[in-house]
Each structure stands twice: as C-alpha cells, then as structure tokens.
Amino acid sequence: MRPNVHPEGRVIGQVDALEVPRFAGPSTFARLPRLDQVTAHDVAVVGVPFDSGVSYRPGARFGPSAVRQGSRLLKPYNPAQDVMPFAAQQVVDAGDIACNPFDISAALGQIETGLRELTGDGAKAVTIGGDHTIALPALRAAHALHGPIALIHFDAHLDTWDTYFGEPYTHGTPFRRAAEEGLLLRDASAHVGIRGPLYDPRDLEDDARFGFTIVHCAEFDLLGARGVAERVRARVQDAPVYVSVDIDVLDPAHAPGTGTPEIGGMTGRELLTVLRGLSGLNIIGGDVVETSPAYDHAELTSVAAATVVYEILSLLCPTPR
Ligand SMILES: N=C(N)NCCCC(=O)O
Numbered sequence: 001m002r003p004n005v006h007p008e009g010r011v012i013g014q015v016d017a018l019e020v021p022r023f024a025g026p027s028t029f030a031r032l033p034r035l036d037q038v039t040a041h042d043v044a045v046v047g048v049p050f051d052s053g054v055s056y057r058p059g060a061r062f063g064p065s066a067v068r069q070g071s072r073l074l075k076p077y078n079p080a081q082d083v084m085p086f087a088a089q090q091v092v093d094a095g096d097i098a099c100n101p102f103d104i105s106a107a108l109g110q111i112e113t114g115l116r117e118l119t120g121d122g123a124k125a126v127t128i129g130g131d132h133t134i135a136l137p138a139l140r141a142a143h144a145l146h147g148p149i150a151l152i153h154f155d156a157h158l159d160t161w162d163t164y165f166g167e168p169y170t171h172g173t174p175f176r177r178a179a180e181e182g183l184l185l186r187d188a189s190a191h192v193g194i195r196g197p198l199y200d201p202r203d204l205e206d207d208a209r210f211g212f213t214i215v216h217c218a219e220f221d222l223l224g225a226r227g228v229a230e231r232v233r234a235r236v237q238d239a240p241v242y243v244s245v246d247i248d249v250l251d252p253a254h255a256p257g258t259g260t261p262e263i264g265g266m267t268g269r270e271l272l273t274v275l276r277g278l279s280g281l282n283i284i285g286g287d288v289v290e291t292s293p294a295y296d297h298a299e300l301t302s303v304a305a306a307t308v309v310y311e312i313l314s315l316l317c318p319t320p321r
C-alpha cells in the first residue's frame with residue numbers, strides 16, 4: 001500500500017455519526033474528507049456531472065450530488081467483505097470534474113485529464129456519473145497507467161453500438177470505442193445483466209467480435225449470483241480490471257431513477273453478491289453511472305448507487321482487516 005498521508009500518519013475517515021447526525025453537514029461521499037483536507041489519497045471518489053451523451057431520458061448530470069446524498073448512511077465496517085474501507089486506505093471525495101455540456105469531445109478530454117491528475121500518483125479513482133459516455137475517458141486514463149485492461153461491465157445494455165445520429169461518443173457506444181482504441185484486453189472482458197430488445201441480431205455478433213462475452217440477465221436463474229461471479233472471475237483471471245456499473249443493470253423496481261430502464265433486471269442483492277464475489281481480483285478502478293434523480297423515488301436508486309460505490313471501495317482495500 002502507498003504510504004499514508006495524513007500529517008499524523010493516520011487515515012482520515014468519515015465524520016463520526018455519533019457526534020454529528022448523518023443528516024447534518026456537507027454531502028461529501030460517505031461524509032469523507034475532501035481532497036484538500038488530506039495530504040495524499042489512495043482512492044478518490046469523484047463526480048462527473050455529464051449527461052450530454054444520453055439517447056433517452058436526461059438528468060444523470062445530477063447523479064453525483066444525489067449519490068453523495070444517498071451515501072450518508074454508509075458505515076465504517078463492511079461485514080460482507082470483512083473490511084474497513086475508510087480505515088484501510090485514505091479515501092477522499094475529490095468533488096466534481098467540470099466538463100463542457102455542449103461539446104462531447106471537449107468533455108471527454110476534460111474528464112480524462114481530471115482522472116489522470118487524481119490517479120497520477122498511483123492512486124485509484126471511482127467515478128460517479130453522469131451518463132455512460134464517461135467510461136471511455138475513464139478507460140483511456142486507466143489504460144495510460146496500466147496498459148490494456150479487462151472490463152467487467154454491469155448493464156442492461158451492451159453499450160457497444162457504433163453511432164447515434166452520426167455521433168460516435170454517446171452513452172450507448174463507449175465500449176466499442178474502447179475496444180477499437182485497444183484499451184481492453186481481448187477476450188478478458190464481460191458484460192453482466194444484459195437484457196431487452198436490440199436493434200439487430202448483428203449487435204450481438206459485433207459485440208463478440210470486439211472480444212466481449214455476455215452473461216445475460218436470464219442466466220442468473222440458472223447460474224445464481226455466485227455462479228455468475230465465478231464465470232466472470234474465470235474470464236478476467238489476474239488481469240488489471242476496471243469495473244463499470246450502469247445502475248440500470250438493476251430492475252427498475254430496484255432502481256427507477258435512470259434514463260433507459262429495462263424490465264427483468266438484477267435485484268440489489270444479486271448485484272451485491274456478484275460484486276463481493278470479485279474480491280481478490282486486481283481491480284484498478286471503476287464507475288457507477290446513469291443515476292438520474294428526477295426519475296427516482298425515495299432515493300432508491302441513489303442509495304443503491306452509493307452502496308455499489310461502497311462495495312467497489314471495499315474491493316479496493318489493500319489487505320483484509
Ligand atoms: N444506458 C446506457 N448506457 N445505454 C443505453 C443505450 C440504449 C439505447 O438508447 O439504445
């Protein structure tokens with residue numbers, strides 16, 4: 001683990017919920033310190049309030065602030081992974097990367113630059129979207145540090161389509177671009193939770209040609225969540241792994257606040273089981289995208305997204321407790 005960080009050599013964790021109630025005070029992720037409150041960090045949680053790549057309902061630009069608000073209940077100990085994610089590593093809230101809402105290519109550059117700055121020192125980043133377009137600059141930044149990576153992609157959608165209205169950089173196309181750019185290891189990546197109508201049967205052929213395998217959502221009935229985790233682990237092995245979670249992988253009953261809902265999705269419990277089943281893999285970063293709070297109810301989606309970020313942070317812990 002990288003040497004720490006705080007002037008007294010101590011990790012700064014969450015605001016103590018027994019001193020300041022969880023519903024009080026500023027909304028940093030999990031009530032963690034801001035970037036400027038530490039001298040160095042191991043993991044940056046960073047918002048990317050960008051939704052200019054969506055094909056249907058907008059509003060994911062408000063995802064980062066909603067997910068921070070939905071993270072207030074997260075506690076220091078994660079019993080499912082037996083880790084203290086905010087004590088074993090210095091996690092900070094790095095705020096939001098400001099990016100141009102009117103120029104997608106400019107925004108991609110700003111996001112990549114912002115993530116490179118946060119990870120330049122060997123630190124990791126977990127990005128809160130924003131729409132799924134932002135996974136492309138995140139993969140570019142990760143590739144610059146690690147070379148070709150394996151992608152574990154949770155989503156109802158493949159996101160390997162070619163263009164929309166002639167536009168190559170959208171929330172339905174990031175992983176085709178990533179494969180074309182050589183950012184991904186061939187035959188090491190997987191989509192999990194795929195379902196719903198496609199444009200053409202060739203969508204599946206294209207996807208396979210780009211080196212992905214698919215765990216269709218319907219396969220959960222057969223394999224179970226643990227079986228799915230095993231299949232994914234066997235696929236990525238010891239490659240550096242980037243985990244991208246589109247919150248629409250959850251059934252709309254579990255996560256209604258998103259832009260392109262598809263019925264028949266994963267339950268929250270299934271998603272948590274698969275994520276926890278990735279423990280021990282060489283995870284180098286990730287994102288949780290597509291939370292669109294205007295369509296949410298009772299913070300169902302933002303709490304789910306915040307919990308997924310928490311599980312990814314737990315996976316990043318350098319050592320078990
Ligand atoms: N939600 C994401 N990332 N992609 C959905 C693309 C579906 C479509 O409009 O065809």
Ligand SMILES: [Zn+2]
Binds near residue numbers: 155156157246248260
């Ligand atoms: Zn999706």
Ligand SMILES: [Zn+2]
Binds near residue numbers: 132155159246290
């Ligand atoms: Zn997606």
